[in-house]
Amino acid sequence: MDKPKTExxxxxxxxxxxxxxxxxxxxxxxxxxxxxxxxxxxLDASLARSKHVVLFGERGVGKTSLSNIFWKRFGKSLASFVVGRVQANPSQTFDSLWRDALEEIEASAASQGRQELFPGKSSDIDEITPASLRRLFARANANAIPVIIIDEYDKLIDDNAKELTANLIKELYDYSVNVTIILVGVAEDIGKLVEDHESLNRALVHIPLGRMSDTELREIITKRTERTAIKFHKDAIWTVVTISMGLPYFTQTLSKFAALNAAGQSRLAHASYSPLRTLHKNASSQPARLSLMLREPLDVSRRTT
Known part of the structure; x- marks a missing residue:
C-alpha cells in the first residue's frame, strides 16, 4: 500500500x-x-447429530472469537448454518435465557432470507421447558445446521437454569435432535461450568482453550498489517509476542499502540521500538498488571512532518 501523503x-x-x-x-x-x-x-460436533460443545479456558484466550467464526469456515454445501448467540448474565432464568436464544436463532434465519430453515418461534411456546424446546428444535429444516451459542455461561448463577440446561442437552441427545448447543465460559475444567457433566459425557465435546502459540500471535499481527500501510519490523513483532504471554487481546492492544505511535510520528516501520522494549523489561507475568501498563505509554500525539 502507498505511504500516506496528506493529513x-x-x-x-x-x-x-x-x-x-x-x-x-x-x-x-x-x-x-x-x-x-x-x-x-x-465443526465436527456441529455437523454430527445431536453433539454439543463446552468451550472453556481462562479469560482472554479468545473463546468468544473462536465461537464467532468457527462455523464461517464451513465450505459451501446444501446445508446452511443458522446460529443464535446470547450472553448469559446473573439475572437470567432458564425461561429468559432460552427465549433470548430462540429469538436470536429466528433472527439469524430471517437475516439470510430463509425463515424456513428454522420455522419455530419462541411465541409458539407458553412454558419453556426442556421438552418444549426439544419439540421446537425438532422442527428445524433438514438443510439447516442450527447452533445455539451461550457465551459467558459462567456468569449464569441460577442453579435451576443450569440444571434445566443440562437436562435440555441430555434430552436433545437422547432424541437425536439436529441442533448443537455450545456453552462458552471461563473455567479451569468442565466441572466448574456444567452441572452433572458426567451424565452428559456422551453428548458433550470438551474443548479446553489454552494460550496461543507464538506463531499464532505473529499471525494476528501479519493478517492485520496486510490490510494497511503500517509495517512491523521483526524485533517489534518479537517483543509484542513475548509480552503477550499467549493472550491475543494483549497482542492486539500492544500492536495498536505501537502502530499508532509509528503513524503519529509519520513513519511506517519500527526499527527500534523503545517503548515496547521498556514494557518487555518491566512487564509482570500477571496479565492484570500488564493491562494497566498499556493505558498510555505507547499512545503518543501526532507529529507533523
Whole structure:
C-alpha cells in the first residue's frame, strides 16, 4: 500500500489501525488466526447429530472469537448454518435465557432470507421447558445446521437454569435432535461450568482453550498489517509476542499502540521500538498488571512532518 501523503491520509491510517487492532472479539473469519484443531472439532460436533460443545479456558484466550467464526469456515454445501448467540448474565432464568436464544436463532434465519430453515418461534411456546424446546428444535429444516451459542455461561448463577440446561442437552441427545448447543465460559475444567457433566459425557465435546502459540500471535499481527500501510519490523513483532504471554487481546492492544505511535510520528516501520522494549523489561507475568501498563505509554500525539 502507498505511504500516506496528506493529513487526511494519516487520519485514515489511524482509523484503519484502530479498527484492525481494536481488541474486541473477532467476527471476521479472514482476521482470525490459528486454532485450526479447535475449529475442526467444533465443526465436527456441529455437523454430527445431536453433539454439543463446552468451550472453556481462562479469560482472554479468545473463546468468544473462536465461537464467532468457527462455523464461517464451513465450505459451501446444501446445508446452511443458522446460529443464535446470547450472553448469559446473573439475572437470567432458564425461561429468559432460552427465549433470548430462540429469538436470536429466528433472527439469524430471517437475516439470510430463509425463515424456513428454522420455522419455530419462541411465541409458539407458553412454558419453556426442556421438552418444549426439544419439540421446537425438532422442527428445524433438514438443510439447516442450527447452533445455539451461550457465551459467558459462567456468569449464569441460577442453579435451576443450569440444571434445566443440562437436562435440555441430555434430552436433545437422547432424541437425536439436529441442533448443537455450545456453552462458552471461563473455567479451569468442565466441572466448574456444567452441572452433572458426567451424565452428559456422551453428548458433550470438551474443548479446553489454552494460550496461543507464538506463531499464532505473529499471525494476528501479519493478517492485520496486510490490510494497511503500517509495517512491523521483526524485533517489534518479537517483543509484542513475548509480552503477550499467549493472550491475543494483549497482542492486539500492544500492536495498536505501537502502530499508532509509528503513524503519529509519520513513519511506517519500527526499527527500534523503545517503548515496547521498556514494557518487555518491566512487564509482570500477571496479565492484570500488564493491562494497566498499556493505558498510555505507547499512545503518543501526532507529529507533523
Amino acid at each position: 487526511e491520509d494519516w487520519w485514515q491510517l489511524d482509523y484503519e489501525i484502530k479498527q484492525l487492532f481494536d481488541g474486541a472479539p473477532i467476527d471476521e473469519a479472514d482476521l482470525f488466526a490459528g486454532r485450526a484443531a479447535e475449529i475442526t472439532r467444533m
